[in-house]
Amino acid sequence: MQWNDEAYVLNVAPHGETSLVLHVLTRAHGRHAGLVQGGRKARNRGVYEVGGHLEVTWRARLSGQLGVFHCEPIRSYAALLIDDPDRLAALSAAAALGEVGLPEREPVEAGFEAFGALLTALTERESWLACYVLYELRLLALMGFGLDLSRCAATGGIEDLVYVSPRSAQAVSRGAGEPYRDKLLPLPPFFLSEKPHESQPPLSEILDGLKLTGYFLAQHLALPPARSRFVDRLRQRAALSAPN
Numbered sequence: 001m002q003w004n005d006e007a008y009v010l011n012v013a014p015h016g017e018t019s020l021v022l023h024v025l026t027r028a029h030g031r032h033a034g035l036v037q038g039g040r041k042a043r044n045r046g047v048y049e050v051g052g053h054l055e056v057t058w059r060a061r062l063s064g065q066l067g068v069f070h071c072e073p074i075r076s077y078a079a080l081l082i083d084d085p086d087r088l089a090a091l092s093a094a095a096a097l098g099e100v101g102l103p104e105r106e107p108v109e110a111g112f113e114a115f116g117a118l119l120t121a122l123t124e125r126e127s128w129l130a131c132y133v134l135y136e137l138r139l140l141a142l143m144g145f146g147l148d149l150s151r152c153a154a155t156g157g158i159e160d161l162v163y164v165s166p167r168s169a170q171a172v173s174r175g176a177g178e179p180y181r182d183k184l185l186p187l188p189p190f191f192l193s194e195k196p197h198e199s200q201p202p203l204s205e206i207l208d209g210l211k212l213t214g215y216f217l218a219q220h221l222a223l224p225p226a227r228s229r230f231v232d233r234l235r236q237r238a239a240l241s242a243p244n
Helices: 085-101 108-124 130-143 173-182 203-220 225-241
Strands: 003-014 019-026 032-037 054-060 067-074 162-166 170-173
Touching: 003 032, 003 085, 003 108, 019 054, 019 067, 019 108, 085 108, 085 130, 085 170, 085 225, 108 130, 130 203, 162 173, 170 173, 203 225
Parallel strands: 032 067
Antiparallel strands: 003 019, 003 054, 019 032, 054 067, 162 170
């Protein structure tokens, strides 16, 4: 069996002395693993990195086998982020979430596009933090657990939505939610913006967004350590920038 596809690297694991097992997210074949023979040799340094954009050919005798990848590099995003530890941490977190959140060997082209759009944002946009949080929100929807932020769960109104119910995953207005505010999750204003990807909200809103998406992601999968490390970095930034 054989197929060719476009892919992003989600994870790399050593295999033997010179090879590695590559976990990628493909456009037409979903999340997929394969053996790269000789992938750990010096001449391949920098090719097989998390976030790498590749053209891959997968071959196996039977469809259920691990199979072997032959890869041609297109672009290395990690190399572009090497001088920005925060963006590099976001890349690691996004890849780790994609690996645990998207189904194996099932095409989810929207997931491929979402990950690719985030890589572009990480390397080109000032609003990359907003793009990262919105990637997590998109991942929830692709997993079948999207949030309903269109109207208040209690009143049906569309004005002054500032909370999210952890039970229903629906928005709640300020008036309806005030008596229960300690039991509700904050809804960052930029989630409701017409173009939420285009501007960078305050770090406090980013952290509120990560608290919201993190709560619902944790209901359905084990949050990977890379995601926790990324959030911790942002919390430390917020603490250092807070007035004394």
